[in-house]
């Protein structure tokens with residue numbers, strides 16, 4: 328990953344169809360909790376998982392915004408918690424990782440996901456099989472494994488078939504998670520919706536309305552939870568009638584601009 332040294336240039340601002348959701352948060356910061364996805368939401372998508380770029384100002388903007396919200400800001404991601412922390416250094420935010428299978432609360436307590444020996448062996452078998460798919464990338468995330476085909480789109484069907492086969496062997500403690508040019512096997516009890524409900528049961532999130540912002544199918548459970556709990560849900564990308572999100576923001580860059588202005 329790299330860090331952008333220069334302040335980024337905000338792109339031309341599209342019509343702010345979505346911004347009332349964020350305006351409410353800025354007007355009543357003691358009433359809202361903010362839950363942010365990372366890839367495709369806070370950060371632009373990149374060709375590989377390691378090639379993401381973190382604008383230098385972003386961790387500071389998130390920290391300032393978190394303070395305005397009394398600490399009620401959490402990252403909710405498919406990445407592992409261990410991967411996330413260096414991205415946002417020197418700050419450590421509450422974070423749900425592996426699509427909710429692991430979670431560190433605002434007090435710093437980390438609930439890890441177990442990695443049984445059989446899962447470790449399965450990850451090795453997947454990595455060996457992936458050697459036959461040029462361009463495919465295997466991402467070992469500890470208690471989850473992802474196979475990416477962004478650079479090998481012609482392998483999508485092979486990879487999906489293989490991951491389903493491994494899932495069938497792994498049993499019901501595991502689940503398949505599709506995403507943008509990726510197929511993952513994660514703990515079945517994972518779910519971003521459950522993660523935000525868990526945060527909302529704890530200080531400093533308790534009693535607040537959730538505003539969830541994400542970009543992908545894995546974010547739909549947190550959109551659903553936010554809608555059900557009287558909050559708001561925003562999807563990054565062009566308006567889309569297949570999502571449960573009630574509003575949209577055109578791009579991660581536009582979201583970063585909005586978050587920076589809320590933080591100032």
Ligand SMILES: O=P(O)(O)OC[C@H]1O[C@H](O[C@H]2O[C@H](CO)[C@@H](O)[C@H](O)[C@H]2O)[C@H](O)[C@@H](O)[C@@H]1O
Pocket residue numbers: 364365366367368371372373374375376377378379403404405406466468473475477506507508509511543545
């Ligand atoms: O829940 P998120 O924070 O959005 O994480 C979802 C997955 O993001 C990463 O993969 C995606 O982003 C990569 C970098 O931009 C891109 O190359 C890939 O095609 C996308 O699927 C990450 O690598 C996964 O582990 C996350 O589950």
Ligand SMILES: [Mg+2]
Pocket residue numbers: 364365366367368541542543
């Ligand atoms: Mg995402």
